[in-house]
Amino acid sequence: MRYFIRTVQAVVRKELRQTFRDKRMAAILFIAPVLQLTLLGFAVDMDVDNVPTLVVDQDRSPASRDLLARMLADATFARTQEGDDPDGPMARGEVSVAVVVPRGYSEDVKKGRPAEIQVLIDGTDPVRAQSAMAGVLEFLTQESLHMATARAVAMAQASGRAVEVPMISVVPRVFYNPSLKSPIYMVPGVAAVVLLVVTTVVTAMSIAREKELGTIEQLLVTPMRPVALLLGKIIPFALLGLIAGGLVIAVGTHVFDVPVRGSVLALFLGMLLYLMSTLGTGVFISTVANNQQQAILGSFFFIMPAILLSGFMSPVENMPEWIQLISRLDPARYFVQILRAVLLKGAGVEDLAGPLLALLTFGVGILALGTLRFRKRVA
Amino acid sequence: MKDGVVIEVEGLSRRFGHFLAVDKVSFDVKRGEIFGYLGANGAGKSTTIRMLCGLLKPSEGRAAVNGVDVAHDPEGVKRSIGYMSQKFSLYMDLTVTENLEFFGGAYGLSRRQLAVRTDEVLRAVDMIEQRDTRTGDLPGGMRQRVALASAMIHDPPILFLDEPTAGVDPEARRTFWQLIRTLAGQGTTIFVTTHYMDEAEYCHRIGLMVDGRLVALDAPEVLKRTHVPGRICRVEGSGASRALPVLGGLPGVLEAHPFGAGLHVRFDETRTGMAALQAALHDKGLDGFALTPIAPTLEDVFLAVVEAK
Numbered sequence: 001m002r003y004f005i006r007t008v009q010a011v012v013r014k015e016l017r018q019t020f021r022d023k024r025m026a027a028i029l030f031i032a033p034v035l036q037l038t039l040l041g042f043a044v045d046m047d048v049d050n051v052p053t054l055v056v057d058q059d060r061s062p063a064s065r066d067l068l069a070r071m072l073a074d075a076t077f078a079r080t081q082e083g084d085d086p087d088g089p090m091a092r093g094e095v096s097v098a099v100v101v102p103r104g105y106s107e108d109v110k111k112g113r114p115a116e117i118q119v120l121i122d123g124t125d126p127v128r129a130q131s132a133m134a135g136v137l138e139f140l141t142q143e144s145l146h147m148a149t150a151r152a153v154a155m156a157q158a159s160g161r162a163v164e165v166p167m168i169s170v171v172p173r174v175f176y177n178p179s180l181k182s183p184i185y186m187v188p189g190v191a192a193v194v195l196l197v198v199t200t201v202v203t204a205m206s207i208a209r210e211k212e213l214g215t216i217e218q219l220l221v222t223p224m225r226p227v228a229l230l231l232g233k234i235i236p237f238a239l240l241g242l243i244a245g246g247l248v249i250a251v252g253t254h255v256f257d258v259p260v261r262g263s264v265l266a267l268f269l270g271m272l273l274y275l276m277s278t279l280g281t282g283v284f285i286s287t288v289a290n291n292q293q294q295a296i297l298g299s300f301f302f303i304m305p306a307i308l309l310s311g312f313m314s315p316v317e318n319m320p321e322w323i324q325l326i327s328r329l330d331p332a333r334y335f336v337q338i339l340r341a342v343l344l345k346g347a348g349v350e351d352l353a354g355p356l357l358a359l360l361t362f363g364v365g366i367l368a369l370g371t372l373r374f375r376k377r378v379a
Numbered sequence: 380m381k382d383g384v385v386i387e388v389e390g391l392s393r394r395f396g397h398f399l400a401v402d403k404v405s406f407d408v409k410r411g412e413i414f415g416y417l418g419a420n421g422a423g424k425s426t427t428i429r430m431l432c433g434l435l436k437p438s439e440g441r442a443a444v445n446g447v448d449v450a451h452d453p454e455g456v457k458r459s460i461g462y463m464s465q466k467f468s469l470y471m472d473l474t475v476t477e478n479l480e481f482f483g484g485a486y487g488l489s490r491r492q493l494a495v496r497t498d499e500v501l502r503a504v505d506m507i508e509q510r511d512t513r514t515g516d517l518p519g520g521m522r523q524r525v526a527l528a529s530a531m532i533h534d535p536p537i538l539f540l541d542e543p544t545a546g547v548d549p550e551a552r553r554t555f556w557q558l559i560r561t562l563a564g565q566g567t568t569i570f571v572t573t574h575y576m577d578e579a580e581y582c583h584r585i586g587l588m589v590d591g592r593l594v595a596l597d598a599p600e601v602l603k604r605t606h607v608p609g610r611i612c613r614v615e616g617s618g619a620s621r622a623l624p625v626l627g628g629l630p631g632v633l634e635a636h637p638f639g640a641g642l643h644v645r646f647d648e649t650r651t652g653m654a655a656l657q658a659a660l661h662d663k664g665l666d667g668f669a670l671t672p673i674a675p676t677l678e679d680v681f682l683a684v685v686e687a688k
Contacts, residue, residue: 003487010484014473021472218468218529221432222485223457 007224011232015206019236028202033194033244034251040190041183041256048131052080054089054098061106067117067143068101076135086120096122097132112151176344184259187252188339189312192332194248195271196278196306199241201299203282206233207374208295211286226375234279234367241275242268249343261346269349270338270356276363277331283370306332334358383409385537385568386431390440393426400426402591403440408570408584410536413563415582416572417681422588424572428541431570433457445537458486461530465542467522471515475506475525478514479532486533493532500528504558520551527558531567538562540571544578556581576678585677587684595684599677606683607645607675609633612653614642616668625663626656643673 019025053072057064072079077097081089086098100118108115119136123129149165156163177184210216219229249267252258260267281302289295309316309323310332316324327333334355341347341355349356386408393401401423408414418424429435431444433453441448447455469478476497483493501507504524509517514525523543530538540559544552556578563569563583571582579585580599587595587602595602614622619641626644627635631651635644644656653670660668 006487006489007485010481013484014470014477014481017477018470018472213468213471214464214466215468215470217464217466218462218482219485220434221457221460221462222482223454223487224485 004225004228007222007228008232008235011224011229012236015233015236019240025202029198029240030244030247033198033248036194037187037190037248037251038255040193041187041252048128048135049075050078051076051097051128051132051135052095053077054081054083054086054095055079056084056086056098056100057082058084058103059101059105063106063109064101067105068099071099071136071139074135074139076132090120090122093122096125096128097136099136109147181257183252183256184344185340186312187256187258188343189310189336191245191248191252191339192274192310192335193307193312195241195245195274195335196332197299197303198244199237199275199278200282200285200303201296203233203237203279204285204289204295204299205292206237207283207286208289208292211289212291227371230283230371230374234283237279237282238272238275241279242271245271245275252343258343260343262342262351263348264342266338266347266349266352266356267342270335270342270352270359273356273359273363274331274335274338277359277366280363280366280370281331283374284366287370287373306330309333310336312336328358329362331359331362334362385410385445386414386570387443388427388431388440389442391427391430391437391442392439393423393430393435394438399591401430404588404591404593405440406586406593406596408568410568411563411566412584413559413569413571413582415579415585416570416588417574417576417579417585417677418572418588419574423591424588425541426591427588428539428570428572431456432460432462432539458533459535459537461533461535461538463526463530463538463540463543465545467526469514469522469526469529472513474511474513475501475517475528476510478525479529482529483532488533496532496534500531503531503562504528518551519547520554523547523551523555524558527555531562536566537568537570540569542572542574544573544575552578576676576681579677587681589685595680599680602677602680603675606687607679609645609647610672611643611645611675611679612656612670612672613638614644614656614668614670615640618665619668622660622665622668625660625665629656629659631655643679645675645679 019029055068055072057068068079071077081095083089086095086100089095090098098120100120102116102118105115105117117140119133121129121132121136152165153163174180207216210219246268249258249260253260282299285298285302286295289298309319309327309330311319311327312332316327316333319327337355338347338352338359341352384407386406388407389405391401391404392399404423404427406414416424416427426435430437430449431442433444433449433456436453437450441450443449444456445459447459449456470481473481479497479500480493483496488496497510498507501510504527506521506524506528509521509525514522517525527538527540527543530540544555547555552575559569559571560581573579582599584596584598585602586593595606597605614626616622619637623635623637623642626632626642629646629651631647631649633645633647635642637643646652646656653672657668657670660666
């Protein structure tokens with residue numbers, strides 16, 4: 001036993017030394033996650049505002065000018081162009097929305113006839129198009145409602161009757177992310193992705209490198225057990241992964257105002273189990289790969305679907321049934337779930353028994369599989 | 380374990396599918412002996428070494444290293460041997476001391492043992508001054524010595540060296556072999572494979588592998604006497620190719636073949652001599668050849684053995 005611990009210690013010390021001696025490796029482990037989070041956090045901003053908008057005012061009346069002015073007062077739209085032809089600028093991508101107020105608009109309104117406003121939307125980016133459409137619709141619906149109410153009131157007053165206009169007043173209250181800022185939704189997902197990429201690739205590469213350089217043969221003639229070698233490889237990267245993960249969360253809370261409402265214990269427990277899964281996958285990949293290139297390639301075979309199925313961009317619930325089933329095999333999915341629950345909803349360990357257990361199962365399973373394969377291959 | 384015998388091999392075979400890589404090999408190696416294992420690539424040298432190091436299970440036969448059976452207790456074998464491969468499997472990004480520390484740890488040495496042994500092996504291979512140099516920055520010959528040092532960090536009684544001098548310059552090779560002889564003199568048993576014939580001369584005994592079989596086994600001088608009997612002389616001069624058929628047909632000449640720009644002629648000294656060879660050339664009008672006696676090399680032994688098969 002004492003011998004076993006000594007061998008594990010020797011490997012851990014060696015791995016740490018090599019990691020920090022190789023400046024690139026240290027950069028991959030610490031700088032890359034923070035940089036990626038910051039970049040992704042800013043870039044993957046799904047809030048739709050300042051949509052470049054073309055205004056075509058064919059009516060040229062005080063009423064049309066007033067309508068357009070109020071419509072564009074909100075930051076959702078930005079009047080970038082005026083003109084008469086909406087097709088050209090939209091095809092060239094200069095504007096995403098065009099609002100056309102046809103001739104006769106003010107006349108129609110004044111006489112109480114139905115008036116038309118044409119809104120053209122570039123649907124290339126569905127998220128943006130939907131938000132823009134919703135913005136326009138909401139504004140114009142409110143506008144119609146105001147007009148209708150005003151007219152009803154005026155008519156009632158003219159005939160000397162009291163006015164009662166029935167209305168539903170909606171009082172929305174958004175939980176967990178009240179201002180609906182997308183970084184708060186994105187950061188937990190990005191954190192999971194960043195940890196996934198870093199730890200899987202680094203582990204797979206570190207074992208593949210020993211194979212490539214032939215040092216593994218030198219290790220095999222020592223009486224060191226293969227399990228000791230694997231433990232020695234996994235422990236330092238698990239520790240470094242925890243530190244990198246903590247760093248990423250810290251950046252998320254300081255740069256993107258992501259709250260930490262739940263139990264930090266649950267957070268780190270989840271992270272530890274998640275790292276077990278990603279490191280185990282790295283070990284497994286390294287038993288298939290013979291050199292570092294193959295290890296990187298193999299890692300991405302796992303990483304890409306793991307990211308797509310994790311629900312970090314689009315909710316898992318929106319995916320087709322069979323894909324949801326497959327996503328149950330994705331450790332990133334559970335970790336994203338845990339992170340969001342802890343950070344935004346204030347969940348604790350007891351609320352997260354399901355995903356934690358799933359991660360534990362996956363982690364133990366893949367580690368066992370990787371270890372078995374590793375032992376078989378070296379024996 | 381027989382008296383003084385540390386490696387015992389009996390009818391050892393290893394099969395890969397239908398391919399018989401090692402075919403019923405038997406030999407003993409005594410304590411403090413330098414045992415050379417010679418053969419072409421693919422002759423079964425590495426397969427034998429891998430079985431003796433506990434890396435590969437024998438298909439048949441048995442082998443005991445330091446009294447431990449390699450098939451039953453490979454881990455026990457690993458504890459008592461040091462192994463150095465032709466690739467010098469060191470971590471190039473670590474310093475010399477860090478490499479030694481790691482391999483010492485892999486053998487389970489305590490911190491105190493490690494400190495003592497690191498000093499000892501560095502002194503043994505004369506690398507004390509380079510102890511804090513990055514291994515990757517060292518020239519090949521020094522790396523080779525570091526690899527040897529790390530193979531003996533746990534003070535093993537037996538060292539297996541698999542082509543330890545491949546790709547190292549001649550000067551460094553000589554230094555390395557002096558080191559090996561010193562170690563053997565102190566009682567370490569050395570099992571070494573090589574395909575450099577000149578190096579094999581340093582070995583106390585040599586086993587010759589051809590196609591998985593051990594075809595010859597003895598001290599270098601004895602091998603030369605048995606497999607290359609008679610005397611050898613070198614024939615130099617212009618027109619050596621015309622001299623070849625003349626000399627080759629003489630009674631008492633065992634063998635004549637071109638060697639470099641001249642010829643090597645081996646003859647039975649009881650039936651003919653250098654003067655007779657010179658005279659025979661003169662009779663055919665071939666003059667101006669210089670004949671010098673030379674000692675047979677292990678290369679001659681190797682060629683003789685391979686041809687005999």
